[in-house]
Amino acid sequence: MSSNGQDPKVKAAVRRTAVICAGVVVGMVGLAYASVPLYDLFCRVTGYGGTPQISDGPSARRSEREVTVRFDSNVAPGISWRFTPEAREVTVKLGETKTVMYKFTNTSDRPTTGIATFNVQPELAGAYFNKIQCFCFTEQTLQPGETVEAPVVFYVDPDIVNERDIADIRTLTLSYTVFPAKGGAPVTAASQAVDKPSL
Template sequence: MDSKDGLARRNRRVVLAAFGTVAGMVGLSFAAVPLYAVFCRVTGYNGTVQTGGPAAPGAVEREVTVRFAANTHPSLPWRFEAAQNALPIHLGQQGLAFYRAANEANVPVEGVATYNVTPEVVGKYFHKTACFCFDAQTLQPGQSVEMPVSFWVDPAMARDPSTRDIHTITLNYTFFRTLADAERAGVLASAGPHVGRMGTQPTATR
C-alpha cells in the first residue's frame, strides 16, 4: 500500500513538473520579446538595425532594393502585412514605407513588434529614424491602422568588403501579443498552472 502511495505521489510530481515546464515555455515566448529587443539593440545581434541617430546624409549614386516582410505570432488575432513589397532606394536617401495591421478579434487586442534585417551583416548600416517597433499597440475590434517606417541605408555599406556586393535588403517585422494582454484574454491560462504569476511584460524603449 505504501509503495502504491509513493508511486502515486511521484506520478503527481512528474505531471505537475511537466505542466510547469510547458507553462513556463509558453510564458517565456511572450516575456522574451522585450528581453530580445534590449539584447539586440545593445549587441546588434541577428541583423538588428540602428535606431534614432543622425538624419539621412543625402543620396549617392548606388542603389539598393529594400524588401518588406511581415509575420504574426499565432497567439495574435491580427492581419499584419506590408503595404508595399519592395522599394528601390539610393544609399543615403531617406525612405518611407508602411505596414498595415487589422484586429480580427471581437475584443481589443494589444500587440508589440520586433524587427530585423537580412542579410544580418547589413544591420549596422540600416538606420530607422521612426517606426512602431517595441511600442505596444492596442487595436479595437475590427480596427485597422497604417504604421509608417522611416529609414535610410548608410553609404558606407558600399565601401565595406562584407556588404558592398549586397543589392537587396529585407526588413522583417514580427508582431506578438503582449504578455499582459495574453493573460487578460486567458491565452496563457490553458497552458497550465503558475503561468499567470510571471508578471506583466515590461515596455521596451528605443
C-alpha cells in the first residue's frame, strides 16, 4: 500500500484501462472515417448495391442476346438543375458499347455546383454493367441558364447470362441523382439553403 492510500497495482490497472479505452475510441473514429471509402471500393469491385463496374475499354466479346437499358434521372433538393437523358431507353446487344448523352441545365439565377451518383437495378446486374466513360462523381459548376451535355459510355457484360438469378433479364435501369456538391462530395439539403429544383 502506498503512502497516499492507493495500491500501485490498482493505479496501474486504472491507467491501463484508460489507455485501452482511449485507443478503442481513436480506432472507432478512424474506422468511421474509413468506412465510406472502403464501402465505396467494395461496391465498385463487387457491384454490390447495384454499383456499376468501371472499365478501361470495350468488351472483347459480343453476344446476339439483347437487353433494354432504361435511364432514370433525378434532381435532389438543394440544386435547381434540369437533368435529362437524350433517350429514355436503348436496346443493346450484350458486350456492345453504347453512348448516351445527358443534358444538365442550371435553371437558377446563380452559379451552382452539382455531382451525380448512380446505381443499376436490379442490384445484381451492377456487377455486369460496365462504364467506360461517365460524368458521375465529377463536380460540375454551371452558370445561370447554362446547359452542358455529358456522355455515359457503357456495355453490359455477356457473362450476365451466367448469373442464375438474373440470367433471363431483359431490362436494366441505370439511375442517376444529381446533388448539390462541395469539395467533390454531395451536400445534403439540410446543410445548405434549399432551392426547389425545376424539372
